[in-house]
């Protein structure tokens with residue numbers, strides 16, 4: 446068994462590739478930028494789906510499915526915001542060996558697919574609110590270096606699209622969904638996020654404003670956008686005529702819908718892996734681990750009597766059965782062709798949160814030794830307490846992972862008030878919270894001035910020599926009050942808000 450052969454802190458991109466493949470999360474595919482999601486990662490996605498579905502249904506959202514193909518006519522309906530994206534649209538140009546009359550795009554997102562039908566289905570104000578979600582995949586033919594989970598040409602996501610009569614109702618939902626996204630990160634993936642609003646430069650151009658959950662990859666000191674919830678205003682309803690007669694009277698102006706759209710993708714799995722995994726391989730939070738516990742008989746040698754060997758194997762099998770019966774996702778590793786040491790490394794590589802070692806002394810003391818994957822802590826559990834203790838230590842690990850990741854994020858989210866400190870702080874693997882004037886040109890200046898003049902290479906694959914500058918990541922909803930007269934970190938205008946800046950994915 447060859448495990449991870451590089452150090453996370455020395456060669457992050459190679460480390461990441463090894464962790465995702467040897468951890469059986471994903472495999473590479475012969476179409477560049479496309480990957481195979483194996484059960485170890487697909488289980489994570491299914492857990493997210495179950496958790497999110499239960500909660501959006503309580504918000505009145507219904508799941509649906511729309512075609513993946515968009516005709517050129519329909520896709521270009523919304524030219525202004527498309528033109529920036531046109532290079533990444535994938536097109537079907539022929540079937541068999543005959544050219545198609547009209548080329549058909551593969552959906553990169555579904556606004557133009559769905560909204561003509563929103564217009565058709567919403568005839569009166571009683572048809573509001575319309576709240577549909579899709580679990581699907583989208584294709585964006587990006588040219589930057591692909592990265593498993595983080596930047597792939599096809600990815601799974603959910604895209605929610607809602608339409609309301611009242612703006613206030615729409616705006617409330619934007620935040621309700623953002624809170625659910627933060628819940629997915631913090632409750633399931635044990636990843637802390639900062640919630641905030643994107644600047645005008647960074648928001649979705651087709652909408653009014655974008656709210657976001659921003660994550661942080663401590664190993665590279667880079668921010669990462671983890672999920673977005675947009676308020677679209679009436680931009681799309683005017684373009685697609687999603688309107689109704691004014692409920693106050695036909696003589697009044699027609700009412701155009703206020704809309705939201707919100708999305709979270711399998712990128713979240715990459716963020717989780719990068720946050721928790723280590724040089725022994727994958728580390729999975731118990732809430733999303735396919736196998737939470739692996740039971741391994743130990744201490745059986747050539748000198749062990751047949752009776753003793755049977756007693757240990759039977760004891761381990763009994764532990765396994767009791768855990769499965771109490772809803773713990775447990776497996777046993779009774780393969781007699783491998784040594785315990787081999788098995789330990791194998792299950793560590795696959796990120797299993799706990800291994801339970803059951804050997805002669807455990808048998809004698811009616812106990813089992815639990816070894817925690819993230820910090821190696823050994824915990825003795827009396828067999829009599831199995832059903833209560835094991836769920837407890839799983840919860841402890843889940844909480845411990847979040848606390849550690851939050852501590853890392855908090856320590857590397859540094860307040861900077863003077864420009865002389867900005868780039869040195871950034872280059873120490875930090876993101877920065879700084880007073881900002883709110884001016885887009887100044888934002889561009891901050892990005893340009895914090896870029897290291899790269900050696901002409903194309904997009905840096907490895908983070909060792911970050912050439913890119915600091916983008917604005919979000920304007921945090923939670924932030925301290927500005928000192929009166931506080932100047933912008935970059936220019937000498939008065940600051941209007943704190944903004945989080947950082948190199949990012």
Ligand SMILES: O=C1CCCN[C@@H]1CCCn1cnc2cc(F)c(Cl)cc2c1=O
Pocket residue numbers: 526527530531533534553554555556585603604605649651673675706707708709
């Ligand atoms: O982010 C979300 C949440 C879920 C629903 N959609 C929005 C906006 C998506 C922006 N966006 C993002 N990427 C795109 C790529 C494209 F090729 C084209 Cl044609 C359009 C877009 C595009 O509009």
Ligand SMILES: [Mg+2]
Pocket residue numbers: 585
């Ligand atoms: Mg993009």
